[in-house]
Amino acid sequence: MPDEPDLTRPHVALPPATRAGKPLTRVLAAGGAGFVGSHVCDALVANGVHVVCVDNLVTGRPENVAHLAKSPLFTFLEQDAAVPTAGLAPLDAVLHLASPASPQDFDRLSVETLQAGSHVTHTLLNLAVEHGARFLLASTSEVYGDALEHPQREDYWGNVNPIGPRSVYDEGKRYAESLVTAYRHRHGVDSVIVRIFNTYGPRMRPDDGRCVPNFITGALAQDALTIHGDGKQTRSLCFVDDLVRGLLAAVASGHHGPINLGNPDEDTIVNLAQRIITLCGSSSSMRFVGAAPDDPRQRCPDTSVARKVLDWSPQVDKEEGLARTIEWFRSHRPAGRADAGEAREHDHGHDRGPGQAHTHAEGAKARS
Numbered sequence: 217m218p219d220e221p222d223l224t225r226p227h228v229a230l231p232p233a234t235r236a237g238k239p240l241t242r243v244l245a246a247g248g249a250g251f252v253g254s255h256v257c258d259a260l261v262a263n264g265v266h267v268v269c270v271d272n273l274v275t276g277r278p279e280n281v282a283h284l285a286k287s288p289l290f291t292f293l294e295q296d297a298a299v300p301t302a303g304l305a306p307l308d309a310v311l312h313l314a315s316p317a318s319p320q321d322f323d324r325l326s327v328e329t330l331q332a333g334s335h336v337t338h339t340l341l342n343l344a345v346e347h348g349a350r351f352l353l354a355s356t357s358e359v360y361g362d363a364l365e366h367p368q369r370e371d372y373w374g375n376v377n378p379i380g381p382r383s384v385y386d387e388g389k390r391y392a393e394s395l396v397t398a399y400r401h402r403h404g405v406d407s408v409i410v411r412i413f414n415t416y417g418p419r420m421r422p423d424d425g426r427c428v429p430n431f432i433t434g435a436l437a438q439d440a441l442t443i444h445g446d447g448k449q450t451r452s453l454c455f456v457d458d459l460v461r462g463l464l465a466a467v468a469s470g471h472h473g474p475i476n477l478g479n480p481d482e483d484t485i486v487n488l489a490q491r492i493i494t495l496c497g498s499s500s501s502m503r504f505v506g507a508a509p510d511d512p513r514q515r516c517p518d519t520s521v522a523r524k525v526l527d528w529s530p531q532v533d534k535e536e537g538l539a540r541t542i543e544w545f546r547s548h549r550p551a552g553r554a555d556a557g558e559a560r561e562h563d564h565g566h567d568r569g570p571g572q573a574h575t576h577a578e579g580a581k582a583r584s
């Protein structure tokens with residue numbers, strides 16, 4: 217496939233060293249075969265870091281990391297990250313990116329999602345203790361729940377329904393944040409919590425259920441794009457390269473967080489749909505239907521902490537990010553299949569879309 221990055225030319229540069237000037241040489245990335253995780257693995261390998269990717273492929277795809285298999289710096293372990301991995305060579309950092317993240321998966325994978333916040337976090341924190349490694353938790357803007365403050369700052373405690381349909385994700389991540397903090401205090405784990413806001417880019421699943429892949433697949437198929445409500449609800453979307461740069465800066469920093477990472481550039485859904493139609497050169501129209509019941513009107517990060525402590529801000533503007541994402545979707549359209557039967561804008565204000573059957577990597581156990 218044409219997407220695969222040139223691993224000799226890193227497009228996300230690694231900060232030169234972690235705290236105390238210690239370079240990163242070996243990192244465990246749990247959830248490394250997912251959308252975000254695979255881009256993190258790319259950036260690390262391209263910068264000469266050995267990556268042990270642990271993924272059970274519950275929502276990830278082996279093809280996301282297939283191109284890395286030829287690198288001696290990459291090892292793939294197909295397993296549940298809740299299961300302790302013994303006998304690993306020394307690790308400098310443990311990155312916890314392993315969790316279903318799609319609102320439409322929360323029912324199907326309800327217990328697995330809670331376990332990703334609880335058991336998996338526990339196991340990976342113990343690994344960090346064993347190796348004296350830096351620990352990163354990929355948390356989410358969903359810890360703010362149905363936020364009563366806008367934009368969301370890290371000192372906002374959130375407004376979460378503990379038994380609502382999203383609670384397995386929201387409360388799982390809130391528990392994970394608490395556990396990470398407890399391990400820092402009790403076991404001295406050098407950890408950082410990042411709260412990720414809506415991120416988009418190549419390798420999102422076409423049936424992800426969120427607005428960007430929905431609109432792109434719909435526009436490429438010349439289908440009408442369905443807009444829920446009046447389309448004036450806003451989204452702020454971060455391109456995945458920017459997020460990865462922020463995650464690696466957080467690992468390299470000595471900060472504990474929480475740190476919001478996202479793009480505060482807000483736009484309406486209608487403008488986003490129009491922009492995607494134009495960039496795709498599509499003749500798709502828009503079809504307005506009733507508002508989705510739990511569709512947030514606004515979600516936008518306050519990124520002043522990231523700017524201050526990581527010197528981080530998003531660099532990729534929407535035109536460029538969308539163009540690169542569209543190009544990837546165009547070149548990865550399944551042959552002979554209409555891309556989108558119906559393009560539904562169904563964002564829910566955050567992470568991912570509907571579940572997707574995955575194929576297991578052949579011989580993926582302990583594959584390098």
Ligand SMILES: NC(=O)c1ccc[n+]([C@@H]2O[C@H](COP(=O)([O-])OP(=O)(O)OC[C@H]3O[C@@H](n4cnc5c(N)ncnc54)[C@H](O)[C@@H]3O)[C@@H](O)[C@H]2O)c1
Binds near residue numbers: 270271277567
């Ligand atoms: N994409 C976003 O906009 C966004 C926003 C907020 C937070 N996040 C967080 O970032 C992380 C990555 O999200 P993503 O969008 O790449 O999702 P994803 O579903 O594409 O990736 C998650 C990966 O974790 C793996 N996984 C899940 N449970 C596992 C387990 N028990 N053991 C091993 N592997 C497991 C999945 O197979 C998948 O490869 C998640 O923790 C998510 O909560 C993402």
